[in-house]
Structures are given as structure tokens and as C-alpha cells.
Amino acid sequence: MPPLPKRKSSRAKRGHSSSHYKMKLKSLVPCPQCRSPKLPHHVCPHCGYYRGRAVIPVEDKEKASS
Template structure:
């Protein structure tokens, strides 16, 4: 089994982990109902995507 020949410093470890971060979701305003929604996905409030209804929502 391989073992490190030299101990890595805290700075080196931190530099390696700078890219391991969570990204914020791209939230936009729905053009149909003005509710916040994720881009490139159907709106959860009205079911519209790209100007047409793609998800049939239940009426309660």
C-alpha cells in the first residue's frame, strides 16, 4: 500500500480543497406566474415551461 513520503501542509490541503464548494442554484422568476423557480425546469407553482403548460397540477 502506498504511503506519503512527506507530510502535506495545512496550506497545501486548503489549496487543494478550494474547488470543493457547493454552488448556489440558479433561481429566476417565472415569466408566467412570477414565482421563484430553477432555470431550465418547469415551474412548481404553475407547471409552465418555455411558455406552455407541461405539468398538469392537481386542483385541491
């Protein structure tokens, strides 16, 4: 007979096991360009820079041509 928990865990206890509550929103690094928090190893959504150069154009100076 293997060791078993002495009693069934209550609903509250079960609800508190939090292995699924983590994840998400872990690390943010400041963008070297604009200082806004961004995901590491990602293009900054704010200024569109990655590794010191503009990767994606950001609609800021070049306003929409509508």
C-alpha cells in the same frame, strides 16, 4: 527535481481549499408565469408552466379527489 511545496499544508489549510464547497444553488430565474424562482430551462414547479403553456398539471384548482 520538480518544484514542490516547501512544507506540508496544515489541516486547517487543507480544510480551507474549497473546490468542493461550491455547486448547488447557482442560478434561479423568475418564472414568467407566477414569478416564483425556478431553475432555468425547467418546468416551474409552482405553476407547471414551461414556454408559455402548462406542461404538468398542478394540484391547485383541481383538488385531490379523495
